[in-house]
Amino acid sequence: MVDESDLAPALHRSRFNCPACDEVADQVWFNAYASPVANPAGVPLRIAGADLERLGKNPQFPPEVREQKVEYWNRVNGGEVFLDRWAPTQSELFVAGLEISVCRACLAAAIWMGGERVTRDET
Numbered sequence: 710m711v712d713e714s715d716l717a718p719a720l721h722r723s724r725f726n727c728p729a730c731d732e733v734a735d736q737v738w739f740n741a742y743a744s745p746v747a748n749p750a751g752v753p754l755r756i757a758g759a760d761l762e763r764l765g766k767n768p769q770f771p772p773e774v775r776e777q778k779v780e781y782w783n784r785v786n787g788g789e790v791f792l793d794r795w796a797p798t799q800s801e802l803f804v805a806g807l808e809i810s811v812c813r814a815c816l817a818a819a820i821w822m823g824g825e826r827v828t829r830d831e832t
């Protein structure tokens with residue numbers, strides 16, 4: 710019988726102790742592909758502060774869409790990393806050495822670089 714209490718997250722496991730929800734749960738692994746940032750400014754897009762407030766009131770979108778957009782940006786601005794449906798894209802730029810694992814129990818995403826799970830500095 711496998712002792713599941715010591716299933717530390719690791720690149721070679723499809724089931725491990727999720728650092729986000731602390732459950733031993735199945736993990737889905739993803740490769741990453743890169744596509745250039747399409748923002749006219751040429752830098753990653755972030756909507757926050759007064760701009761996010763304006764977006765939350767933009768009559769161009771139905772209320773539920775505004776809510777979704779505000780929730781999305783609040784998560785991104787809060788430092789969360791997650792999978793999200795976006796416009797379909799095609800890229801032949803494979804990000805070698807970077808993988809993403811997603812917990813089936815809590816849907817939290819973990820980023821792996823060089824075979825190691827990326828953790829935030831606890832300062």
Ligand SMILES: [Zn+2]
Pocket residue numbers: 727728729730731732734812813814815816817
């Ligand atoms: Zn989890």
